Amino acid sequence: xxxxxxxxxxxxxxxxxxxxxxxxxxxxxxxxxxxxxxxxxxxxxxxxxxxxxxxxxxxxxxxxxxxxxxxxxxxxxxxxxxxxxxxxxxxxxxxxxxxxxxxxxxxxxxxxxxxxxxxxxxxxxxxxxxxxxxxxxxxxxxxxxxxxxxxxxxxxxxxxxxxxxxxxxxxxxxxxxxxxxxxxxxxxxxxxxxxxxxxxx
Amino acid sequence: xxxxxxxxxxxxxxxxxxxxxxxxxxxxxxxxxxxxxxxxxxxxxxxxxxxxxxxxxxxxxxxxxxxxxxxxxxxxxxxxxxxxxxxxxxxxxxxxxxxxxxxxxxxxxxxxxxxxxxxxxxxxxxxxxxxxxxxxxxxxxxxxxxxxxxxxxxxxxxxxxxxxxxxxxxxxxxxxxxxxxxxxxxxxxxxxxxxxxxxxx
DNA sequence: TCGTTTTTGTACTGATCGGTCCACTATATG
DNA sequence: CATATAGTGGACCGATCAGTACAAAAACGA
Numbered sequence: 065x066x067x068x069x070x071x072x073x074x075x076x077x078x079x080x081x082x083x084x085x086x087x088x089x090x091x092x093x094x095x096x097x098x099x100x101x102x103x104x105x106x107x108x109x110x111x112x113x114x115x116x117x118x119x120x121x122x123x124x125x126x127x128x129x130x131x132x133x134x135x136x137x138x139x140x141x142x143x144x145x146x147x148x149x150x151x152x153x154x155x156x157x158x159x160x161x162x163x164x165x166x167x168x169x170x171x172x173x174x175x176x177x178x179x180x181x182x183x184x185x186x187x188x189x190x191x192x193x194x195x196x197x198x199x200x201x202x203x204x205x206x207x208x209x210x211x212x213x214x215x216x217x218x219x220x221x222x223x224x225x226x227x228x229x230x231x232x233x234x235x236x237x238x239x240x241x242x243x244x245x246x247x248x249x250x251x252x253x254x255x256x257x258x259x260x261x262x263x264x265x
Numbered sequence: 266x267x268x269x270x271x272x273x274x275x276x277x278x279x280x281x282x283x284x285x286x287x288x289x290x291x292x293x294x295x296x297x298x299x300x301x302x303x304x305x306x307x308x309x310x311x312x313x314x315x316x317x318x319x320x321x322x323x324x325x326x327x328x329x330x331x332x333x334x335x336x337x338x339x340x341x342x343x344x345x346x347x348x349x350x351x352x353x354x355x356x357x358x359x360x361x362x363x364x365x366x367x368x369x370x371x372x373x374x375x376x377x378x379x380x381x382x383x384x385x386x387x388x389x390x391x392x393x394x395x396x397x398x399x400x401x402x403x404x405x406x407x408x409x410x411x412x413x414x415x416x417x418x419x420x421x422x423x424x425x426x427x428x429x430x431x432x433x434x435x436x437x438x439x440x441x442x443x444x445x446x447x448x449x450x451x452x453x454x455x456x457x458x459x460x461x462x463x464x465x466x
Numbered sequence: 467t468c469g470t471t472t473t474t475g476t477a478c479t480g481a482t483c484g485g486t487c488c489a490c491t492a493t494a495t496g
Numbered sequence: 497c498a499t500a501t502a503g504t505g506g507a508c509c510g511a512t513c514a515g516t517a518c519a520a521a522a523a524c525g526a
Contacts, residue, residue, distance in 0.1 A: 067492065067493040067494045067495095067500080067501050067502045067503080068493075068494060068501085068502075069501090069502065069503090070492095070493090070502070070503075071502095071503090087381065088379075088380065088381060090291055090292065090381075091291065091381045093482075093483070093484085094483080094484065094485085095482095103503085103504095104503070104504050104505065104506095105484095105485085105504095105505090105506095106486095106487095106503070106504060106505075106506095107502080107503055107504075109485075109486085110501095110502075110503075111502095111503095114484085114485080115484065115485085170379070174379065174435055175379045177379075177435065177436065177438055177439040178289075178371065178375065178376045178378075178379040178380065178435060178438060179289065179379065179380055180288065180289060180291075180292045182438050182439055183438070188438075188439045188440075191439045191440070192439055192440045192443070195436065195439075195440060195443055217457075220450055220453045220454060220457070223446060223447070223450040224425060224429070224450055224454060226432075227428060227429040227432040227433075227447045227450060227451075228425070228428040228429070228432070229432075230431075230432035230435050230436060230447075231427075231428035231429070231430075231431035231432040231435065232428075233435070234375055234378065234379060234431055234432065234434070234435035235378065235396065235431065237378055237379060237383050237384070237389075238378040238383055238389045238392045238393055238396075239389075239392070239393045239396060242393070242396055245424060246424070246428045246431075249421055249424040249425055249428060250428075252421045253421060253425060253454070256418075256421070260461070268470080268471050268472040268473080268522065268523040268524050269471085269472075269523075269524065270471090270472065270473090271472075271473075271522095271523085272473090294512075294513070294514085295513080295514065295515085296512095304473085304474090305473070305474050305475070306474095306475090306514095306515085307473065307474060307475075307476095307516095308472080308473055308474070310514095310515075310516085311472075311473075312472095315514085315515080316514065316515085
């Protein structure tokens, strides 16, 4: 009983997500969100209770629709040997590709971590979990490429990749070339580890 | 002729710097700056012309009084072999040391890069220059430790250190342990490069 | 003493912020 | 039909924002 919702919630969240991604939580004003979603303020508050509620929905959708799809080849049951290299080159290309959101605005969550909203316990927990997810995926990629590597070397290598991915995100907004270099460095480290294992001197 | 300035400009900038560092440019309000500096709004505008002017002064003082002193052992004419490891452990300890500004708020410039103020060309240029300065210092540290390393390996190694330092800064606010891990990873990579060079198999 | 500069206090501007409220219309079920 | 929910529009709230204006006081050199 009662009227059905006419707009697509997921689409509205995606539109809001783009604004939060590009401008950050604090700098995004209600009129921006009304414009992006095509919804009136009343509808926004009806559907999401608050600006913060919409942001939380945007973060969820960011993880589900942006982060995890890109990470999938590294999180599935069997991981291809070149999956990690593909991830790094794919991300590199994305950061260099014109005016896309990743290129101009990096990572929604890394941005949030270094903004006032990052001090919020809930947001901090999400970012922390994201970093852990990233690190697990990197480790899977390293293991797929170098199955016989010692555990501590595997961990160091995946921590290197994780850190360089994060630093790439932290730098894109200001220096796209430096961000790409960061990802190339991760690939170089990986390649030299492979070379060292394949042809021990 | 005329009254002399009674307050210490450098001290006022330091006080403002701490607020910008902890809260970011956008979230810092004029009353915050009045409280921190002990100056009235009139005096602030008289001395620094604008909030932005004070921020620029804070950034300069951050580079001169925070960044470069810590980097000095790596930027002087002759660099000690263990200077880079000292830098990394020193930074690691600073990020873990209680309620200091680096531990709670990371790096003023990395924070600025991921905030709306980072879109400003002037600020972006400063952050870019900072990243370059960091990378040069890391390279000097690597060369001091491994003088006979090939050029490309030296560059990769210093890029790894630079990236892991940046990622540590990008994560402290949200996950102090992960940030420390990032710096430990840099040290581990460095150590294994040393081991590989010292005892080639 | 006289001008000059520093510094403060206070009040103000115009704009924007997130959020609320309400009246109204539209569409669904029963 | 009644009733419940979806959605809009617009006015409004109190708070806050960066920045300005102005007068007064305080400390300096000449």
